[in-house]
Amino acid sequence: DAMVIQNPRYQVTQFGKPVTLSCSQTLNHNVMYWYQQKSSQAPKLLFHYYDKDFNNEADTPDNFQSRRPNTSFCFLDIRSPGLGDAAMYLCATSRDLERAGEQFFGPGTRLTVL
Amino acid sequence: SQQGEEDPQALSIQEGENATMNCSYKTSINNLQWYRQNSGRGLVHLILIRSNEREKHSGRLRVTLDTSKKSSSLLITASRAADTASYFCATGNTGFQKLVFGTGTRLLVSP
Numbered sequence: 001d002a003m004v005i006q007n008p009r010y011q012v013t014q015f016g017k018p019v020t021l022s023c024s025q026t027l028n029h030n031v032m033y034w035y036q037q038k039s040s041q042a043p044k045l046l047f048h049y050y051d052k053d054f055n056n057e058a059d060t061p062d063n064f065q066s067r068r069p070n071t072s073f074c075f076l077d078i079r080s081p082g083l084g085d086a087a088m089y090l091c092a093t094s095r096d097l098e099r100a101g102e103q104f105f106g107p108g109t110r111l112t113v114l
Numbered sequence: 115s116q117q118g119e120e121d122p123q124a125l126s127i128q129e130g131e132n133a134t135m136n137c138s139y140k141t142s143i144n145n146l147q148w149y150r151q152n153s154g155r156g157l158v159h160l161i162l163i164r165s166n167e168r169e170k171h172s173g174r175l176r177v178t179l180d181t182s183k184k185s186s187s188l189l190i191t192a193s194r195a196a197d198t199a200s201y202f203c204a205t206g207n208t209g210f211q212k213l214v215f216g217t218g219t220r221l222l223v224s225p
Contacts, residue, residue: 006156042202042215043157090156102147103213105157 003027004106006091012112013081021076021109023091029104031097032074034066035090037108043090049074050097078111086113118203118216126222133190135219137203138183144206146179147213148188151200160188160201193223 004025013019023032031050035043047056049068063085065077078085088110092103118139127133137146145164149157163170163179163186170177176189190197200220204213 004156040218042217044215045212048212088154092157102159102162104159105149107156108154110154 004091004093004104006089006106006109008109009107010110010112012114013078014114015083016080019078019081019111021078021089021091021111023074023076023106024072025074025091025093025104025106026072027093027095027104028071029093029095030071031094032068033092033094033103034064034074034076035092037088037090039087046076081111081113083113086111118205118214120201120203120216120219122219123217124220124222126224127193129193129195129223129225131193131223133193133197133221133223135188135201135221137186137188137216139186139203139205139214139216140184141205141207143181146177146186147204147206148175148177148186149202149204149215151202151218153199157202190221193221195223195225197221198223 007022033048034046036046037043045057046060046064047066063079068074088108090108091106094103118137120137145162147162148160150160151157161172161177163177174191179186200218202218203216
């Protein structure tokens with residue numbers, strides 16, 4: 001089945017130790033998104049890739065970076081995680097920007113920072 | 115901020131009852147969607163309603179949209195324990211339809 005896959009589902013890292021979260025999709029969608037969702041809050045968009053074009057949200061901290069080596073994969077890199085970065089990280093895709101309103105989400109990666 | 119607000123923040127009902135959640139938003143939109151999120155899991159797309167539509171049905175779900183009041187409601191009929199989850203509305207604006215999520219309603223359906 002076509003889907004959005006996130007690995008790992010749970011990630012534990014130490015304060016300040018770089019961590020990478022992975023997302024892959026079999027939908028062949030052009031757009032991939034990363035959201036951060038803290039406990040009991042709404043998901044917050046960090047950035048998105050339209051094909052190879054990277055678009056950062058204005059309030060996304062510099063500590064967060066992303067890579068999209070090909071259509072199928074997108075990575076979220078947190079260079080120096082702080083305690084405040086503990087959250088659920090959601091990856092999503094859409095066929096194109098005009099249909100960004102119809103996004104397909106992965107199951108999320110829950111990040112714990114010790 | 116365009117972020118929507120949902121109300122109630124939490125709703126507790128018995129199986130078989132109907133659940134109604136409301137969403138309000140601030141700016142004009144192209145579409146509005148509802149998502150479900152089970153505890154600690156990803157978001158599942160439920161239904162999308164476009165700005166020129168007033169009502170949409172999908173199974174036990176009924177969504178209404180009132181663009182003049184900038185509000186939407188999600189009705190779940192004959193609720194089941196498996197409907198227990200958080201429900202988020204998200205709005206997409208014209209151009210780049212970035213989704214902006216509301217604050218969510220936590221629904222608890224007791225057997």
